[in-house]
Amino acid sequence: MSGESALRAEVRRRLDAQTKPPGSLGFLEELVACMAEARGVVEVKVDPVAVVIFAADHGVCVRGVSAYPQEVTRQMVLNFARRGAAASVLARELGVGLTVVDCGVVGGRFVEVPERRGFRFEEARAGEGTTDFLVGPAMSEEQFDGLWDAGRRVALEAIVAGAETLVAGEMGIGNTTSATALACGLGFGDAESLVGRGTGVGEDGVLRKRGVVKESLRRHAPVQPLAGVALMRYWLSCVGGFEMVAMAGFFQAALEARKVVVVDGFIASAVAAAVSIGYPQVSGGFIFAHVSGERGHRVLLERMGVRALLDLGMRLGEATGALVAIPLLRQAAALYCGMATFKTAGVSDSSGLF
């Protein structure tokens, strides 16, 4: 850790030599320090950016926890491919590609995914959606392991192809309920503080979700105390989604490889929370893109002790919040790399000397 502190001090020294009052770029300066720490080097680089959306369906949907029918997960995967979704538009605007991973979308294998420039489709199906976690664990150990490894593989392939920054989002009707149960199980809050409206259920839907989350926590209360990787695995398997487990593996591999990881909204943050418990030594590499309009997100981030870059009331998922934050990373890095110093520019610093 003393190495990390020396790194941070060097970043601070460089920032303070630049032609601006010390600290006047605010959180952008902190962002530079975070990226340097994630990378383990004083140089910061954002591009190439790899954006991956993990998609899967959720057995808990039968409990009426979503405003949308389950087939929307499948329809949206095709919408990503046809480049009509919000994430597609943002990825195009940023000049980055989009990869969608089918981790288990209901309706069988995709055979008709159109090939488009800037879009890649991958298959890592663990089944036709998770088991309803009020009936049993959402998935088996074997499913967990397969998804975790698939997520790791997707991250490693992106890194080998050159990615400096990795972004993950998700698509899965019903997954705010699953993510809420996960965050509660891991100890980041309770059903009262974390359950929100998701994609837009009404007050009765919120009550229903709250009931489902509470029931799932009772049902899966561990018989012995768990910690670290075991705790992470337990709750991800019991109440998580296929897409969340793959995302967790993706995060872990990216952090381990010392890359910057940008976390999207509530669901991705719950997964990041799980990875932080399993792998605390690398969790400093997470950058939280935004605090979403989903009620529990602000609570979750506070409990995790982290600060998000944006607060725009977005609540769409599918990596959109993370994509909107990418220009801030680019700008922070550009300022850090491109500004003149007081000395080179011949500008007086606050002491009147330079």
Add this chain to the structure above:
Amino acid sequence: MSGESALRAEVRRRLDAQTKPPGSLGFLEELVACMAEARGVVEVKVDPVAVVIFAADHGVCVRGVSAYPQEVTRQMVLNFARRGAAASVLARELGVGLTVVDCGVVGGRFVEVPERRGFRFEEARAGEGTTDFLVGPAMSEEQFDGLWDAGRRVALEAIVAGAETLVAGEMGIGNTTSATALACGLGFGDAESLVGRGTGVGEDGVLRKRGVVKESLRRHAPVQPLAGVALMRYWLSCVGGFEMVAMAGFFQAALEARKVVVVDGFIASAVAAAVSIGYPQVSGGFIFAHVSGERGHRVLLERMGVRALLDLGMRLGEATGALVAIPLLRQAAALYCGMATFKTAGVSDSSGLF
């Protein structure tokens, strides 16, 4: 106004037809509506973006209100030209040009400004900085008129050259004190709530600034009630800066031409507040980029009843906050123009139909 409401309703209808839960892009959807209203048409377009930094010096500097010596204003103009300043780096990163207007920087006319690609220098000098406003009005009526017209001209030239979005920032050692007095004079707060640390004075500096602002308000208390354009002109002339008056003219011309205007930090917001009093009928076209780390900014925006896009604790001025916000405008516009609808994408909406 009924026309504006119909416009907003049409924007909402288009946004709600897109493949996302209604309102799930949060404040980005409001941003689209604001841009449409500013433009007076349902189509939204962000680029080309014109970025102008108005620079001038302040007589009130003799009161010891800044952490930096006055010559820094001049040095920073040259730093903009040499593309080493934060604003230069951000403009380059965004692919937009930067214009700097000398409205009266101490040290005489610039003769040595380097010509660089993406940088333009303009001269609109009203003198060697303002008069110390504890001694008299900061400027004469003639100076005000010349600067207002110069600002208008800069905006009109940019619009004729194609600009769809206009951004203004400032550079002027001592100008947070001037902007604070302006905001107080206009009725947006008092010295206690609005005076902050500027570029970084200590607690004694804050007390000194507070004393200067209070004294300026006593000295220039109007002998008769003023409103509208007269109120705007009065306080801008008495306690404003040359760069602020030019920026006010720039804002007014851009809004009148139905362009989107992006307001930077505390000083630009105080100028926007003045223009909102003078020209309330067009002030809906302002987009406030960020709430800065300068203490009074949050108070000022609240009193104006507006919300800013970013909250990153930046406090550098020189249009940097506005430049950091430009990608959000671009992304909001791209989503609005580029997303599929439920119908075209074959995605079920929340009713299960489309």
